Amino acid sequence: MSLFKARDWWSTVLGEKEEFDQGCLCVADVDNSCTGEDKIIVGSYTGYLRIFSPHPVKVGDGAQAEDLLLEIHLREPILQVEVGKFVSGIICKESLVLNSMDGMLMLFEQESYAFGRFLPGFLLPGPLTYSSRTDSFITVSSCRNVESYKYQVLAFATDADQKEDSEQQKVGSGKRLVVDWTLNIGEQALDVCVVSFGQSSSSVFVLGERNFFCLKDNGQIRFMKKLDCNPSCFLPYCSASDGAINTLIGNHNNMLHVYQDVTLKWATQLPHVPVAVKVGSLQGLKGVIVTLSDNGHLQCSYLGTDPSLFQAPKVDSREINYEELDVEMKELQKTIRDVNKSPGPLTLSEKEDFLSVFATVSSTLDSVSVMIQSRVPLQKTKLSVYIEPPLASTCDHFIFDSLEPDILKTFSLSVFLKGNYLPSELEGTAVASYSMSTGIPRVVQCKFRLPLKLICLPSPPFKIAIHKLTIDTNKPPISLSSLFPGFAEQLDDDQGNVIGFRFITGSRVTLLASKTSQRYRIQSEQFEDLWLITKELTLRLQEHFEKQGIKDFTCSFSGCIPLQEYFDLIDQHFELRLNGEKVEELLSERAIQFRAIERRLLTRFKDKNPAPLQHLDTLLDGTYKQVIALADTAEENHRSLLQSFARLKSATHLVIMLIGLWQKLNADQVAILEAAFLPLQQDSQELGWEETVDAAVAHLLKTCLSKSSKEQALNLTSQLNIPKDTNRLKKHISLLCDRLAKGGRLCLSTETAAQQTNVMPGKAPGPSPAAPSPPSAPSPPSAKWGSHDSQQNCSHVSLQLA
Numbered sequence: 001m002s003l004f005k006a007r008d009w010w011s012t013v014l015g016e017k018e019e020f021d022q023g024c025l026c027v028a029d030v031d032n033s034c035t036g037e038d039k040i041i042v043g044s045y046t047g048y049l050r051i052f053s054p055h056p057v058k059v060g061d062g063a064q065a066e067d068l069l070l071e072i073h074l075r076e077p078i079l080q081v082e083v084g085k086f087v088s089g090i091i092c093k094e095s096l097v098l099n100s101m102d103g104m105l106m107l108f109e110q111e112s113y114a115f116g117r118f119l120p121g122f123l124l125p126g127p128l129t130y131s132s133r134t135d136s137f138i139t140v141s142s143c144r145n146v147e148s149y150k151y152q153v154l155a156f157a158t159d160a161d162q163k164e165d166s167e168q169q170k171v172g173s174g175k176r177l178v179v180d181w182t183l184n185i186g187e188q189a190l191d192v193c194v195v196s197f198g199q200s201s202s203s204v205f206v207l208g209e210r211n212f213f214c215l216k217d218n219g220q221i222r223f224m225k226k227l228d229c230n231p232s233c234f235l236p237y238c239s240a241s242d243g244a245i246n247t248l249i250g251n252h253n254n255m256l257h258v259y260q261d262v263t264l265k266w267a268t269q270l271p272h273v274p275v276a277v278k279v280g281s282l283q284g285l286k287g288v289i290v291t292l293s294d295n296g297h298l299q300c301s302y303l304g305t306d307p308s309l310f311q312a313p314k315v316d317s318r319e320i321n322y323e324e325l326d327v328e329m330k331e332l333q334k335t336i337r338d339v340n341k342s343p344g345p346l347t348l349s350e351k352e353d354f355l356s357v358f359a360t361v362s363s364t365l366d367s368v369s370v371m372i373q374s375r376v377p378l379q380k381t382k383l384s385v386y387i388e389p390p391l392a393s394t395c396d397h398f399i400f401d402s403l404e405p406d407i408l409k410t411f412s413l414s415v416f417l418k419g420n421y422l423p424s425e426l427e428g429t430a431v432a433s434y435s436m437s438t439g440i441p442r443v444v445q446c447k448f449r450l451p452l453k454l455i456c457l458p459s460p461p462f463k464i465a466i467h468k469l470t471i472d473t474n475k476p477p478i479s480l481s482s483l484f485p486g487f488a489e490q491l492d493d494d495q496g497n498v499i500g501f502r503f504i505t506g507s508r509v510t511l512l513a514s515k516t517s518q519r520y521r522i523q524s525e526q527f528e529d530l531w532l533i534t535k536e537l538t539l540r541l542q543e544h545f546e547k548q549g550i551k552d553f554t555c556s557f558s559g560c561i562p563l564q565e566y567f568d569l570i571d572q573h574f575e576l577r578l579n580g581e582k583v584e585e586l587l588s589e590r591a592i593q594f595r596a597i598e599r600r601l602l603t604r605f606k607d608k609n610p611a612p613l614q615h616l617d618t619l620l621d622g623t624y625k626q627v628i629a630l631a632d633t634a635e636e637n638h639r640s641l642l643q644s645f646a647r648l649k650s651a652t653h654l655v656i657m658l659i660g661l662w663q664k665l666n667a668d669q670v671a672i673l674e675a676a677f678l679p680l681q682q683d684s685q686e687l688g689w690e691e692t693v694d695a696a697v698a699h700l701l702k703t704c705l706s707k708s709s710k711e712q713a714l715n716l717t718s719q720l721n722i723p724k725d726t727n728r729l730k731k732h733i734s735l736l737c738d739r740l741a742k743g744g745r746l747c748l749s750t751e752t753a754a755q756q757t758n759v760m761p762g763k764a765p766g767p768s769p770a771a772p773s774p775p776s777a778p779s780p781p782s783a784k785w786g787s788h789d790s791q792q793n794c795s796h797v798s799l800q801l802a
Helices: 150-157 163-167 322-342 526-547 563-606 617-664 667-677 689-702 709-715 729-739 750-754
Strands: 006-013 025-028 039-042 048-052 069-071 093-099 102-110 113-116 128-131 138-139 145-150 182-183 190-198 201-210 212-217 221-228 231-238 245-249 255-258 263-269 274-282 285-293 296-302 355-361 368-374 379-387 391-393 399-403 409-417 427-435 441-451 456-459 467-475 500-503 508-513 519-524 794-801
Touching: 006 102, 025 274, 025 285, 039 296, 039 322, 069 794, 093 128, 093 508, 113 150, 128 201, 128 519, 190 231, 201 245, 212 391, 245 274, 355 379, 355 441, 368 379, 368 399, 399 409, 467 526, 467 617, 508 526, 519 526, 526 563, 526 617, 563 617, 563 689, 563 729, 617 667, 617 729, 667 689, 689 729
Parallel strands: 231 274, 368 794
Antiparallel strands: 006 296, 025 039, 039 048, 048 069, 093 102, 102 113, 128 138, 138 145, 145 182, 190 201, 201 212, 212 221, 231 245, 245 255, 255 263, 274 285, 285 296, 355 368, 355 794, 368 409, 379 399, 379 427, 391 409, 409 794, 427 441, 456 500, 467 519, 500 508, 508 519
């Protein structure tokens, strides 16, 4: 990044969606004006030819109507624009040379075709230029060779009608086309140019993909410069210093570098990537740099800086009245508190979104649609779809160049399972981002639920299970065959109160409904598998009673929170993190050992009288095998860590849900638990789940769940470093459940937390009959899920933006 930017003198944008390249720009006095001022000639691949004579009223003005002298559509792509004396009857005659795609050089003298010659060994056309001092044509072939052909050799060589004739020329049939000199530069060339110092000497400049070459007119290298960035164009020209050459080089980092030979003299920032650069004299201003981008951004600029004419006004010195400042500070703080409590009156544009997003899931797992609709014209709207891994979608990012008002756009995507483990959520989110006319960014989102059939199939129920939990309700039990119609195909009529699920990973879950009590039991072989079925059960029960107009339906949990099973999953995840650190340390040590052995072997091989290897080659081979084995172990551990993190997230969701049902927490209190226990979307060695959750839970214990004001002053938080073990984390989680059981309440305001009744320790986690029971407020599903009758394991989502 340069400290200085190119000073904009005049600029314009050419056409709409036109394309340009390095040959599309020329700066010359095309109309032979009396003042000798240059004009800017631009041709595009769409066939438009434009000639500009910039007349800015002030520096930085855009193009005016009178600046455009000519605009004509030639109906054919314009590959290159040059200015010269190409018509007959002029004393100094100039010729044209064309290089065709099949490698033929065709020379035109004024309006007449002179001759054509095929270049030997030709594959693709490269940059071409002419050296007047040596009377030679210089090009760069596909073999990465800079080649020079004398005009005299081209003129007297046999005229070949076909490429094969040129390759099979014999000495007896005419002179053979022979290259004057050649030089291999080892890379493809972007451009070639010749700069002459009068009749005494000239230099050939070649811009490569990574290097910049300066050659003598006999093909010897004068100097070369390795470039730090990928170049896009260049322009060599004679310097005011004797024997020096200045070169302008543009690159793909929006930079323009000025070199004097190989020394960087200046670097400036451009607003675009230049594909062509020229220097001209415009309106009496010499040395104006003209640049052109591939999308038609034409700019005239100059180097240097503009002086700042701003002067800071004098400030009247006066004594500070601290009492008035205190009164003003209190008023401002009161205003801030009032604004935080109530949002206040908003205008229609501030209260309502200009964009709406809808998502629907197909009932047959064939498509998921996303629909987008706007109330006002919007530009560059971006839509992203997020789902939990290992779920993946066929497309998750969409960009709309423009959205017309009240026009509904719909597109579909498919969601599938990419991995051999289960996701922690079947909920997806579609997020649309746009900017208002004032430049304020806005975000609109909607959530959708993916069908359960995406990850599991019907299975015969089983009676023996390791992990069980019971959900209580305040309504009579519902037939599971009507609640899960897509999974009741293999059940008999007398099995309506039991249903089995088999996940595609192989594990099984059984759901039972009591015939005499208002309870449902979920049992599984693995603890984390209880989560998805339990959540699906509560959501479908809520939707079932809402359809019947029953609004007082609630779920509760009266058992003990299964912390031990939860802690086992935490230990498994933490052990994989520790193993990953150990493997990375061993891999780093073996890599250092491998490089040290390589250095010793290279030293032995470079000696004129090498000493015996002393089994260094055997040691190198063994170290190499260890490096490969450790790398494979690190990859396997990383895959296991991803699966363990997904299982841990599922178990965390389940524990949060059970705590919410146990203590009848409202939606805001559940959100606090989710923010504390699920702070990370992805797990890494640098910032892991254990230390992050430990810090968040410790903060809750210090604030809203503290026993006294003295405990609030204690610093229970720790640095976010990987801990030695999980004992501290498990202790904090147990303490959190204990304080919730003793009447503690989750809140974000410290003032509310200070007013709570102090909690007395000493009782194990479990249901507390004395705990207050605020009414639960389960949130309805944000996207409709249909019937699940298909046996496929791929869900398609359809999104709508409105």
